[in-house]
Amino acid sequence: MTDPAPVHGTWEPHPAVRWEDGFLSGNGHHGALVFGDPNDERIIVTHHTLVRPNGRNPRPPQLAAGLPALQDRLLAGDTTAAESFTDGRPLQWVQPFHPAFQVRLRRPPGDCPDYRRDVDFTTGVVRTAGTGWTSRVFVSRADDVIVQQASGPGLTLGIDLDHRLPGAPTGLGVGHGAVLTPEGALLSLRARYPDSDRACTGVTLLAVTGGTTTLVPPGVHIEGARSVLLLTRVRRHTGELDVVEEGRALRDLLTGYDELLDRHAALHRTAYERVTLDLAADPAERALAGSELLKRPRSAALLERLFAAGRYHLLSASGLFPPRLTGLWTGDWNTAWSGAFTNDANLNLQTASAAAAALPEVTQAHATLIHRQLPDWRDNARAVFGTRGAVAPAHTDGESGHSYHFSREYPLHLWTAGADWLLKPLVDHDETTGTRDPRTAAALAQVALFYEDFLTRTDEAGRLVVVPSYSPENRPAGASWGTLNAAMDLSAARHALLTAAAYHPGPDADRWRALADRLPPHRINADGALAEWAWPGLADSYDHRHLSHLYGVWPLDEITPYDTPELAAAAHRALELRGAENDSAHGHLHHALIAARLGDADRVAHALGQVLDGDFFHDSLMSAHYPKRDVYNADAAHTLPAVLIEMLVQSAPDRLVLLPALPTSCPSGALRGVRTRFGAELDLTWSPDGGATAVLRPSRTVRVELRTSSGAEPLHLVAGEDRVLTVRAR
Incomplete structure (x- = not known):
């Protein structure tokens, strides 16, 4: 049967x-x-x-006294100045x-x-x-x-x-x-x-x-x-x-x-069953063993099972902490990259589905990691930058939140965007539930205080300059890693200041909004692409696994096809030019998430195909970091559900987008139980003729913009009153 x-x-x-x-x-x-x-x-x-204790020095480097001189050199055009901005210690792993x-x-x-x-x-x-x-x-x-x-x-x-x-x-x-x-x-x-x-x-x-x-x-x-x-x-x-x-x-x-x-x-069952995905797969393929299904990478049944497995593994790995690079599991003491929490990409990718996929257990685990380490983040700000506030590390073992994992090629101690990046899922959770966690509010205030003290240097036009600046884990062509005005840093500073202002109305909010207004805009380079570094003269290096410069597209709403079409087109061009470098799973699926936000269904399908065709999954349906099941790693397994949701439903506090990037390989199906960032639960069904039906169950009264293939229209929702939406067939 x-x-x-x-x-x-x-x-x-x-x-x-x-x-x-x-x-x-x-x-x-x-x-x-x-x-x-x-x-x-x-x-x-x-x-x-x-x-395992490894004899590391778990303190951040005391570098603040040398920061003004470094800033002077970078502003004067010394593209290698940041290479010597360390305390001389060798690279230390967590x-x-x-x-x-x-x-x-x-x-x-x-x-x-x-x-x-x-x-x-x-x-x-x-x-x-x-x-x-x-x-x-x-x-x-x-x-x-x-x-x-x-x-x-x-x-x-x-x-x-x-x-x-x-x-x-x-x-x-x-x-x-x-x-x-x-x-x-x-x-x-x-x-x-x-x-x-x-x-x-x-x-x-x-x-x-x-x-x-x-x-x-x-x-x-x-x-x-x-x-x-x-x-x-x-x-x-x-x-x-x-x-x-x-x-x-x-x-x-x-x-x-x-x-x-x-x-x-x-x-467990209550959490797992909140959201389900049905792609109308062949029942005979659904009955196959996982190892046999993996041999059919274009099977809808495989996507269904990987969605279910990813959701299961993500929930199972989240509690005391969110998932590590290996989730919660390993059979070897020699875990790649220390089996750490890699904050500059992997952690947020793995937990990307938490808010929409109704897994507050994952968000709570993520929040626990942040809040227990916030005192260490304050130490980082004081030690490296001489400021108040908080700066997050790029790597942590769960015990320490200090920035001590860095080197010449990986100046991760200069990454200032990390706190905003890591707090974004907590803000998404607050938007979804309609509440504001006072711990999130307090952490956002700490990040804003950092930017108040740090953003003091200006360019010739009087715009603030993020200096030093770092775009994980890339560098400009012909220059070094520590630079000026990385796009991710600009997006993070702007978002952190404006979000902190929204959580803290009053004089602080006015000051933080004014500071955000002084940040420079993103730059579009000679290729028509959103530049990874907005500072003139810093050329892009396109072949890289990270897509940090497109932070404004995903997970932020800073750049969208609806509100900022010119920047969205430049971001899309940047995505077209981006290489896969070492074929890492997180790079492919990060690419897919950004493509979904930009409405590019073909690019979503291609990025998914790179992972499904690349033999990234073990028979356990846990994944690998590289093709051919090389290096046990949870990035693909945990991130894939987020990709599938983003291509079907996207939401912001004031917008709902239905079927923004549906690949032709998924002509019909049903996604049930998804949560939106304006407080409604949503069930979506769609059919091969392009028709779709969405049932919304709002928990609060709100007016949003509805986006479908037919265009935009206002949508008024009343708390407690179900609303059925019909998308006309093509």
Whole structure:
């Protein structure tokens, strides 16, 4: 039988030999990655706090005293002046994210007929099964614990906690514990980092039903059981962890598997099911295993499943923090780019769908990361620029928000746009809900204070100059990386000042708006493209993966085809000229998001095609950074839902755009549950003849502009009154 609706899960008929193909579960704190041979099942345990000390100097460089001289040199035309604006330290990476250990379930050797593994996106349950046995794993949002159940008649299992994962450092201080308990056993594993007083300790409580349980250090051997329930947590700590107390806390959770799942699913399912996408895919293709569907990159069923998987993985990775470069998962201690939060592009791309796709859990995780690091942002402003206010770092491990990851080729400590870029999703959330979070208001005020102190230099026309300025992670042709008036910096400064003014009416607002008015406009270069640097004489370098200079198009509303058509045309020309450089997934999908805002459906389809044709997805439907599944990375998986939403529905506080960039490959479908930035929930259906119907459920009374293929018209919505809109067929 084939499924008439999109599939909210994925499955495979074969085991995951590579950890990258393992199915994932998570609650935004703990993560579980399930893979391995049927007779040696492995669950890699992760946690957002697990970062390895690496001896870095986590303080921002004290450079403020030298800032005026640097500004003088840059304004005088010294294009390499910023290369020496450091404190001489070598490039330092943030503390790398790493896995904790793997829980191993060993079964007697033998064939495993009827093997199947699957993951249910609506519950977060990863299931593996063979003849005579079933194993289920989920990570509870209600109880913050990894729950695993093995069941079947007469189970024979060896269970232990194993630290031996790829890249584990030599000198790791490992200690095991195993004791029998009335319900079964308590296992522990402590891994102390080399040359550090910090460690991570995992504790697993086993509740065994039937059979016998025998200690076989460092684990246990179980014979003849009907079921085994495992509850696992991991902590990062200094000194020693009280394993007995951790075991007692796990024992307090002991109920049946179904009760534990019900508590979790009530939270997870509610969030996951708020938004759905149906592209009227072939039911036979919907029924395929994920690995088979990936061989059909132009299949509507693949887009449906990747949308569902991306939404599931994004939710599962968000809680204590938003997703890292690897989401919440890794099977290797050597994570690329430290498995960090890369703020200058990747983090915001991964969380881009949060507001529209009704995932406030993701926005809250994003906000938590920002607010806990805001004191460090203030340190950055004082140390590097000698100002009040706040400057965000380009990279963070989750512990520190200081700017200490920089070098000559990556002067990331000079990136001043970061605070506005990172706060934009929180502003979107406030617009969507119709409330203003006082923490967001306070952070915006800090950013405005920075610009008050920083924007003091002017050009010959009396316009303010952003100096030094940096466009991640590019540089002008024939010049160095630290420059003047990067387009992203201009957009960020303008947006930050005007948004802070909107949140803080009064004398401060008047002063901030006046400062914004003194910023220079964007520049259109000789190629007719929006220039990446507005300063005259700085030539564009087109072949680059980042598109920072088009910040004004997406996610801002500074440049639109409706309000600023000349700038929009220049932005479109800049997009046409942009190369893909190293074929990174985030570059392609960033390109697609901007193309959607500019109404270019063909360019959206091409950018999506680069990712779908490029073999970026593992069988787990988690993605890679590069083609051919090279470097485990969540950018494509988490960003793709945002691309699909943006090509179907766009909103601003005063505008709704329906089907702005619909590719011909998606002739019909339905997107349900989307939230708009003017406070309405929206269901959209469309058909091959170009007709569409939108049902709006507004939570507040508002007047907006409606944009469709027929043009623009006013739309008045009344809180609590559903409104049905019909777009005429072509």
